[in-house]
Amino acid sequence: MKLSHACVSVICAAAISGSVSAEDKVLNIYNWSDYISPGAVKKFEKETGIKVNYDVYDSNEALEAKLMAGSSGYDLVFPSNSFFERQVKVGVYQEIDKSKLSNYHNIDQSLTDKIKNQDIGNKHNVPYTWGTVGIGYNVDMVKKRLGPNFKLDSLDVLFKPEVAAKLQDCGIAVLDSPSEVMSIVNNYIGEDPNSESLSDLKASAKVLASARPYYKYFHSSKYISDLANGDICVALGYNGDILQAKARAKEAGQGVNIAYSIPKEGTVMWFDLMAIPKDAPHPKAAMKYINYILRGDVAASLSNYIFYAVPNTAAMPMLDADVSENKGIYPTQAVKDKLFIQVAHTSKFDRSLTRTWSNIKTGR
Amino acid sequence: MSDFTPPQGLPSKGKPSRLVRLWTRLRTINMGRSAVITIPSLWLGIFFFIPFLVVFKISLSESAIAIPPYTAMFAWNPEDAYLTIKASFSNYLFLFQNDFYLDAYLSSIRIAAVSTFFTLIIGFPIAYMIARSKPTMRTLLLSLVILPFWTSFLLRVYAWIALLKKNGVINEFLMSSGLIDHPLIMLQTNFSVYLGIVYTYLPFMILPLYTTLEKMDITLLEASEDLGAKPYQTFFLVTLPLAVPGIVAGCLLVFIPAVGEFVIPSLLGGSNTLMIGRVLWDEFFLNRDWPMASAVAIVMLVLLVGPIMFMRSRSKREEV
Numbered sequence: 001m002k003l004s005h006a007c008v009s010v011i012c013a014a015a016i017s018g019s020v021s022a023e024d025k026v027l028n029i030y031n032w033s034d035y036i037s038p039g040a041v042k043k044f045e046k047e048t049g050i051k052v053n054y055d056v057y058d059s060n061e062a063l064e065a066k067l068m069a070g071s072s073g074y075d076l077v078f079p080s081n082s083f084f085e086r087q088v089k090v091g092v093y094q095e096i097d098k099s100k101l102s103n104y105h106n107i108d109q110s111l112t113d114k115i116k117n118q119d120i121g122n123k124h125n126v127p128y129t130w131g132t133v134g135i136g137y138n139v140d141m142v143k144k145r146l147g148p149n150f151k152l153d154s155l156d157v158l159f160k161p162e163v164a165a166k167l168q169d170c171g172i173a174v175l176d177s178p179s180e181v182m183s184i185v186n187n188y189i190g191e192d193p194n195s196e197s198l199s200d201l202k203a204s205a206k207v208l209a210s211a212r213p214y215y216k217y218f219h220s221s222k223y224i225s226d227l228a229n230g231d232i233c234v235a236l237g238y239n240g241d242i243l244q245a246k247a248r249a250k251e252a253g254q255g256v257n258i259a260y261s262i263p264k265e266g267t268v269m270w271f272d273l274m275a276i277p278k279d280a281p282h283p284k285a286a287m288k289y290i291n292y293i294l295r296g297d298v299a300a301s302l303s304n305y306i307f308y309a310v311p312n313t314a315a316m317p318m319l320d321a322d323v324s325e326n327k328g329i330y331p332t333q334a335v336k337d338k339l340f341i342q343v344a345h346t347s348k349f350d351r352s353l354t355r356t357w358s359n360i361k362t363g364r
Numbered sequence: 365m366s367d368f369t370p371p372q373g374l375p376s377k378g379k380p381s382r383l384v385r386l387w388t389r390l391r392t393i394n395m396g397r398s399a400v401i402t403i404p405s406l407w408l409g410i411f412f413f414i415p416f417l418v419v420f421k422i423s424l425s426e427s428a429i430a431i432p433p434y435t436a437m438f439a440w441n442p443e444d445a446y447l448t449i450k451a452s453f454s455n456y457l458f459l460f461q462n463d464f465y466l467d468a469y470l471s472s473i474r475i476a477a478v479s480t481f482f483t484l485i486i487g488f489p490i491a492y493m494i495a496r497s498k499p500t501m502r503t504l505l506l507s508l509v510i511l512p513f514w515t516s517f518l519l520r521v522y523a524w525i526a527l528l529k530k531n532g533v534i535n536e537f538l539m540s541s542g543l544i545d546h547p548l549i550m551l552q553t554n555f556s557v558y559l560g561i562v563y564t565y566l567p568f569m570i571l572p573l574y575t576t577l578e579k580m581d582i583t584l585l586e587a588s589e590d591l592g593a594k595p596y597q598t599f600f601l602v603t604l605p606l607a608v609p610g611i612v613a614g615c616l617l618v619f620i621p622a623v624g625e626f627v628i629p630s631l632l633g634g635s636n637t638l639m640i641g642r643v644l645w646d647e648f649f650l651n652r653d654w655p656m657a658s659a660v661a662i663v664m665l666v667l668l669v670g671p672i673m674f675m676r677s678r679s680k681r682e683e684v
Contacts, residue, residue, distance in 0.1 A: 061649030068433045068652070091431055171530075176635075178650065217552050218635045347427060347652070348482050354462065354650045358643070362633040364467075 027285035028053045030063065030074040032272070034244075035129075037305035046217045046291050060219060071279055073288040081271040082179060085344040093124040093275045100287055101126070103294035106314040114341050115271055125273035126290050129240075129308040133180055133268045134328070134338060136223070136242030139257040141233035142171045148348055155188050155263045158236055159207050165213040171232030174217040178357035179350075180268050181208075181236065183342045188265050196349045205356045218361050224248075228286050230256045239328050240308035247307070254309050260328035262335055269339035271311075286361040303329070404640070413574060420627035421644070423658035424451040427651075434655050452641070455659035465643065465660065470471050472640040475554070476622035476630075479561035483618045484611065486562065487569035491610075492603075495577035504573070507566050521560060527554055528632070558627040565621070569614040576610030577603075620668055640664055 008116065030043075033056040041052050055074075057063050062084040065073045067087060069077075079087060087093065098104050103128070111130060114120050137152055146152075156163050164172060175181055178184050183193035185204035194201070216232060223235035227245040229252075235242065239260055246258035276286045292298055296314030303310045304320045308330050317322065323329055331339075345353065358364075425434040439448040459465050494505045512520060527533045528550040534546040550556055580603070588598040626641030633639075640660065649659035 059649070064652065068431055070431045086429065090431060092431065215635070229531070294624060347429065351651050351653070354646050358464070358638075358646060359648075362638045363636045364638075 001247065006173070022031065024282070024285055025049065026051050026053065027282055027289055028073055028280075029074045029289070030055045030057060030066070030072070030077045031088075032056060032078055033058050033291075035078070035272075035306060037301045040153060040298060040301065042287060043298075044256060047292070047321050048285075048287065052289075067277060068160075072156060072277060073281065075280040075282045076289055077275055077277060078272050079275060081115050081118055081273060082342045084125060084273050084342050088119050088124050088275075092277055094278045094280070095123050096276060096287070096290070097125075100292045101294060103291050103296075103314075106294050106296060106312045108311045108313050111271075111311040113267070115273075115327060117148075118341070118343065125275050127311045128250070128272045128293065128295070129272045129302070129306070129310055130269065131239045131308045131329075132262050132331070133184060133236065133270070134239055134242070134260055134262045136227055136235045136237050136245065136258060136260050137232060138170070138233040138257050140226065140255075141230070142167065145233075153261050153264050155265050155267075156321075157234060159185065159188055159211055161210045163213065164211045167217075167234055168214040171216040171226070171234070173223040173226065173232045173235040173237070174189045174215055174218050175223075175236050176199060178344060178353050180342060182342070182353060182357070183319065184263075184267055187267070187340060188263075193268070194343050194345075196345060198352060201352060201356055202224055205360055208360050212360055212363055227229075227258055228252065228256060230254070240306055243307035243326070243328060262328065262331055264338075266338035268342050269336075271343065272308075278342070368631060380460075381629045400437055416662075417600045419658045420662055422655055423662050424453065425655045426452050426454070427653040427655050430615035432654070433652055455656050455661070458656070459659055459663060465663075468638050468640045469664065471638045472623045472625075474559070475557060475637075476619050476625070478588045479558050479565070479622050480615050482558065483565055483569045484615060487566055487573055487614065488607075488611075490566075491570045491577055494574050495580075501595050502578075505534040506571075509570050513567065517527060517564065518549075518627070519629060520564070523559055524556070524563070524632060525551060553633065554637060556631070557629050557637055560632040561618075561622050561625060564628060565618040568579060570616040572613035572617065573607065573610040576607050576613075620672075624664065 004291055027050050029052055031054070035056070036054075045052055055325070057066075060080050063079055065076060066074075066084055066086065067077065068090070069234070084093075107127065112122055112127055115125075115127075119125055121147060135152060135155070135157065136159075142152060142157075143150065146157075146163070157167065158172065160176065166177075182201065182204055183209055186195055186200055187193040189203060189207060191203070195201075220237075223232060223237050224241050224245045225248070227233040227235055227242065230249075235349040242258065242260045246260070249256035249258050274290050276283050280286060293302070294312065296312065296318055298314035299310040299312040300318035303312075303315060304323050305327055307323065307326075327335070397484065404540050421437055422434055425437055427433055430449065437450055439450065440446075441448070490509070494502055494509075497505060525532075528552070529535070530547045530549065532551075534550070535544075538544045539547065583661075584602055585598055588602045589595075592603065624641050625639065626645065629637045629639050642662050644657050644664075647653050647660055
């Protein structure tokens with residue numbers, strides 16, 4: 001009896017304290033894995049007294065499935081722009097009142113303007129990071145096979161069968177992301193990257209299929225460790241991931257030298273955004289976290305650690321030199337002008353795209 | 365489970381009290397039995413049948429850009445108390461018209477069948493050896509079979525990656541011992557998928573085989589030998605037929621989960637390994653087409669359950 005009594009009072013106490021402080025004192029974050037500088041969350045907890053529950057995912061698809069099922073229980077999520085575009089149409093997210101974010105003025109407007117059509121007026125998002133999809137390569141392995149004077153700045157190395165064939169033995173990996181890769185191929189063959197025409201899809205599929213025999217695999221994260229270990233020599237992947245591989249290889253000290261290049265033909269520019277689900281239990285705490293991330297010092301330490309660019313003007317002077325001067329992270333304006341934004345496709349086109357992609361992958 | 369009605373037309377005059385007694389006894393037995401059966405039936409109902417119905421219901425809707433991302437099946441109009449039920453079979457039609465899915469099913473079944481075969485070939489001698497070893501040794505050997513389960517399945521699969529990869533342990537050893545000049549490509553091939561499945565599911569083959577082999581009457585083997593059978597004849601004519609229940613159980617335990625396997629092919633397999641688990645993933649996550657994914661799952665279930673029910677009913681008939 002005593003025990004049950006104690007239990008009841010504990011539950012009551014929890015319920016009461018919950019109703020008083022739950023709104024402000026807890027924050028459920030769902031972010032990409034390895035996507036925050038160490039200590040940043042602890043610092044936030046210390047400054048605000050909010051307890052952060054931090055979960056991670058490794059694909060936009062996983063996040064989307066959770067959001068679409070409803071009542072995910074998360075207060076802050078980090079979707080990529082093309083996925084976000086579709087989700088915001090469904091009404092997954094709530095509006096973010098920018099006037100309540102004292103650090104919002106740090107955001108580089110010239111960058112956010114690029115995605116203002118995906119979320120009219122950027123009402124539901126605050127950008128977290130941005131980056132490109134490009135070519136990561138093992139400098140020595142590629143030089144050995146393509147000659148010491150070969151300049152790896154073109155997608156030919158991935159999409160021209162005669163070039164890819166020379167690299168088959170050391171291993172080529174391609175991002176397992178149909179929409180991103182197909183938009184890059186569309187752009188490579190001179191078509192609209194976001195084209196939904198089936199003839200464009202067919203033409204791009206033909207280019208990929210011709211080089212497919214020389215690819216080792218399609219995967220969206222395996223290439224990081226494989227590049228670092230020298231198991232593959234070329235990867236079409238995310239810039240920050242490839243630069244993380246470079247850093248890892250350097251640490252391992254096995255003489256593996258990785259480099260990243262943004263293809264001269266142009267490539268996808270993506271944004272990962274901070275957004276608050278409509279049914280978020282603690283939206284106020286989420287706003288505090290967004291404002292914290294927008295602080296120059298926090299954004300700078302984030303960029304220094306994950307090797308992705310932050311669209312934050314206040315962070316720029318605080319960046320490490322090897323990050324701010326790295327043209328793979330912060331490209332020049334001329335390179336930036338060649339980048340394109342990938343938009344969400346209709347369900348009908350997605351179906352054709354996925355089918356085409358499966359056929360390419362399985363070599364059918 | 366249905367009520368037992370007293371046999372009619374039996375000569376009831378004479379000793380009705382005995383019949384009544386028999387009847388009550390039968391009834392109590394039935395009650396006890398149904399009580400025992402209730403718990404597993406409830407379990408099956410809640411965790412298998414209801415989810416199955418939910419998935420089936422989703423498979424009859426159409427994908428939509430909404431939360432949840434499919435159309436509602438029932439629409440209730442309170443004004444005129446009109447219930448509309450909308451069921452679309454287009455997903456199933458599409459499934460059967462498109463040979464991509466058939467290829468995926470066939471390829472999954474082939475991979476599962478080949479792996480099951482090798483699991484049996486490797487598992488049988490192990491189970492046989494354990495069953496024939498000294499009773500004190502048996503416990504130790506059995507625990508060795510089960511021991512790997514104590515570490516995470518994912519870790520064990522990742523360990524295979526470290527062994528098989530181009531500059532992995534096996535290649536390094538073979539290269540340094542001078543047996544090969546170039547590293548063998550083992551990872552991201554169908555070979556590594558087979559290896560992964562056989563390795564992971566081996567205990568599921570060994571354990572049922574062991575129980576049947578251990579129960580086997582040794583005197584039968586002696587009798588066979590006394591009657592002049594050579595060892596291999598004894599094996600094929602006595603041991604093997606007696607082990608059939610264990611073989612069937614083991615094969616089913618390996619084959620069924622192997623068909624739907626997703627983790628092993630995605631970690632160890634190459635991009636050209638086509639399996640239905642991957643197709644399901646693509647439908648669900650890439651196309652965001654939950655109804656289609658549900659239809660793929662339902663068809664897979666029917667394809668698997670059908671033959672199993674058939675085999676079970678046949679083996680029952682044989683027992684009778």
